[in-house]
Amino acid sequence: MKLLALISLLLLSVVCVLPQSKSTTTIRQIDRYVISIDKMTNRKEEPDLVVADVSDYDGQKAKWQVFKSSKDLETFRENTETYSIANNWRSNGRIVATVFTFFSPSGDWAQYVRHYFRADGSAAKITSELRTFYGDYIVIREMYFDQRGRSLRRSIKYLDLTTRKPKKPDQDLFADNPVLSRNEFYKKVSALPFPSLTRAKI
Numbered sequence: 001m002k003l004l005a006l007i008s009l010l011l012l013s014v015v016c017v018l019p020q021s022k023s024t025t026t027i028r029q030i031d032r033y034v035i036s037i038d039k040m041t042n043r044k045e046e047p048d049l050v051v052a053d054v055s056d057y058d059g060q061k062a063k064w065q066v067f068k069s070s071k072d073l074e075t076f077r078e079n080t081e082t083y084s085i086a087n088n089w090r091s092n093g094r095i096v097a098t099v100f101t102f103f104s105p106s107g108d109w110a111q112y113v114r115h116y117f118r119a120d121g122s123a124a125k126i127t128s129e130l131r132t133f134y135g136d137y138i139v140i141r142e143m144y145f146d147q148r149g150r151s152l153r154r155s156i157k158y159l160d161l162t163t164r165k166p167k168k169p170d171q172d173l174f175a176d177n178p179v180l181s182r183n184e185f186y187k188k189v190s191a192l193p194f195p196s197l198t199r200a201k202i
Contacts, residue, residue, distance in 0.1 A: 023152050027144050030124045030152075034116050037097050040089065046070060047087035049095070051194050057083050057105055064194035081105070086194070094119055095189050095198055102184070108133050109179050121189040122147045130182055135173050136161040141183060149187045 041047075050073055055063040062084070067073040073085070083104065089097040096117050103110040109132035116125045128141040138159040144152040160167040174180045186192050 026146065027153055030116075030144055033118075034125050037089075037091075037116050040091060041097055044089065047099075048090040049088035049198070051086050051088070051197055052076075052082040053084035053193075054080065054082055057081075062193055064197055066197050086192070088198070092119070094121070095192075098186075098189075098192065100184075102182075104179075111182055111184075113185055115186060117189050118147065120147065122149065123185075123187045126185045128183065128185065130180070131161060132179055133161070134177050134179055135170055137167065137169070137180065138164065139180065143185070145187060 046069055050067045050070055051064050052067065052073055053062045054065045054076075055061060064086075067076065070087070073082070076082070083102065085101045087099045087101075088095050094117075096119070098115040098117070100113040100115075101110070102113070109130065111128065111130040113126065113128045115123055118124050123145050125145070126141075126143045128139075128143075130137070130139040132139075138161055140157050140159065142153075142155045144154075146152055158167050158169045159165060189195075189198060192198060
């Protein structure tokens with residue numbers, strides 16, 4: 001009887017451990033994939049697709065526009081500022097990396113959101129860094145997803161804007177300020193706010 005109970009306990013332990021082990025393996029695979037994408041994007045002088053929302057900051061509807069290059073976008077911004085920019089990189093014709101830059105006219109905050117997409121268009125990993133003068137915080141998020149969009153791991157840390165040392169979040173400040181809870185991201189290439197432009201080739 002004791003032997004049977006011991007065997008049952010061991011089997012239960014194996015069942016409990018397997019999902020965690022599989023998740024850890026998947027995350028390691030994603031991290032290796034992320035490294036390969038970073039190497040690819042770093043080799044390129046220019047993103048494959050540069051787009052920006054050229055609508056007014058307080059406009060109700062975004063108006064995403066394609067630019068021939070980062071320089072072309074900067075020239076445009078000399079007369080008309082854009083507060084949402086997305087640089088995109090392709091591999092074998094498919095978008096595999098998208099980096100958003102969001103900021104406000106006041107300059108009180110800026111957020112950088114990096115997406116790593118698989119060949120099937122699903123997001124493997126998303127990282128977000130919000131820098132804001134509201135409370136002088138840096139908020140860093142890291143998210144891993146499987147191919148179905150299910151969360152594998154999420155983490156969030158708060159740093160001091162000046163020292164980059166860990167800083168305890170002010171719960172009242174975060175509750176009252178929507179900027180501090182910003183977490184805009186996309187789990188699929190097809191969910192990007194400019195899906196028709198992802199096929200643009202200039």
